[in-house]
Amino acid sequence: MCWPCDLNTEATTQRCVTDKLQAIGGRFLAKVWPDDRLYTDIYSSVDDNRKVGAITRSQYGVVVFAGWTRYAGHRESDVKPHLPAINDQAGFLTVKNVLVVLSHPNLEKSKVNKVLTDGITGIDGVTIKDIYAEYGDFAIDVEREQRDLTAHDIVVLQFPLYWYSCPALLKEWLDKVMVRNFAYGKHGKALVDKKLMLAVTAGGPEETYRATGSNEYPVEEFLKVFELTAKFCSMSYDKPLILHNTYRITDEDIAAHSNHYRDLLSTYVASE
Ligand SMILES: Cc1cc2nc3c(=O)[nH]c(=O)nc-3n(C[C@H](O)[C@H](O)[C@H](O)COP(=O)(O)O)c2cc1C
Numbered sequence: 001m002c003w004p005c006d007l008n009t010e011a012t013t014q015r016c017v018t019d020k021l022q023a024i025g026g027r028f029l030a031k032v033w034p035d036d037r038l039y040t041d042i043y044s045s046v047d048d049n050r051k052v053g054a055i056t057r058s059q060y061g062v063v064v065f066a067g068w069t070r071y072a073g074h075r076e077s078d079v080k081p082h083l084p085a086i087n088d089q090a091g092f093l094t095v096k097n098v099l100v101v102l103s104h105p106n107l108e109k110s111k112v113n114k115v116l117t118d119g120i121t122g123i124d125g126v127t128i129k130d131i132y133a134e135y136g137d138f139a140i141d142v143e144r145e146q147r148d149l150t151a152h153d154i155v156v157l158q159f160p161l162y163w164y165s166c167p168a169l170l171k172e173w174l175d176k177v178m179v180r181n182f183a184y185g186k187h188g189k190a191l192v193d194k195k196l197m198l199a200v201t202a203g204g205p206e207e208t209y210r211a212t213g214s215n216e217y218p219v220e221e222f223l224k225v226f227e228l229t230a231k232f233c234s235m236s237y238d239k240p241l242i243l244h245n246t247y248r249i250t251d252e253d254i255a256a257h258s259n260h261y262r263d264l265l266s267t268y269v270a271s272e
Contacts, residue, residue: 098126098268099152103159103170105132112201112246112254113160119258125269127152131169138172145177150190154268155235157226158199160246164222174229183233195268196230198223198240199261205245
């Protein structure tokens, strides 16, 4: 079974998957984009000898791994039938792409979100998009954002709780980007089966977010609007990750939370 040879094309390698794997002694990693879009721009980082077994991503969210030279121009449906065989032969592993949409109006002055963001920076498979840095003027490039959403499997919205909700630019981003015929509606299937998760920080201590506390409801209740947004777009919704009491929290507790966040995103990347 030789994937590049069978599928012909611009692949420059003549070796089959197993040969190639043996040659590099690496693990075969690949991700196939879930809809039937063009399957394109898969290439490896082996030629420049940087990372054997590393993952390389194209702008379309397709990934490949050590072992390939350039391979372009196929639809997923061309490739899909070959995947089980590759899986059997070569320890095929699917990886996910995670997009963190970070929304903090003043990250430099942040006590916790800055640490959380630094903690997840550099994880293979995790892209961080700081929307206040990119669209401080609120002029969102909708097409670009939609392309980026399409190219990821898991979307994490990271933000400080502001007035029991998200900062204004994230709301604007949702309003402009998650529109009919993209995110929902008859022709809006771009987000189907993707996952949404929230990483939220809140000034109020946890005990204030109870029936007997000043905020009366758990933070999760205020975040239901995001859960329902996910449902509306046929996305799954994971339990939000919440950090309370940000004004008084110790550096140790921030670090522990940051590690937990990092581990969680790493788990997402490797999830089935
Ligand atoms: C405009 C504004 C509104 C806020 N609203 C809330 C709120 O509704 N509930 C809450 O627990 N904290 C609230 N806070 C506190 C922030 O959630 C907290 O400062 C933030 O999570 C800390 O993160 P950072 O250190 O990354 O800035 C608010 C802060 C600001 C500036």
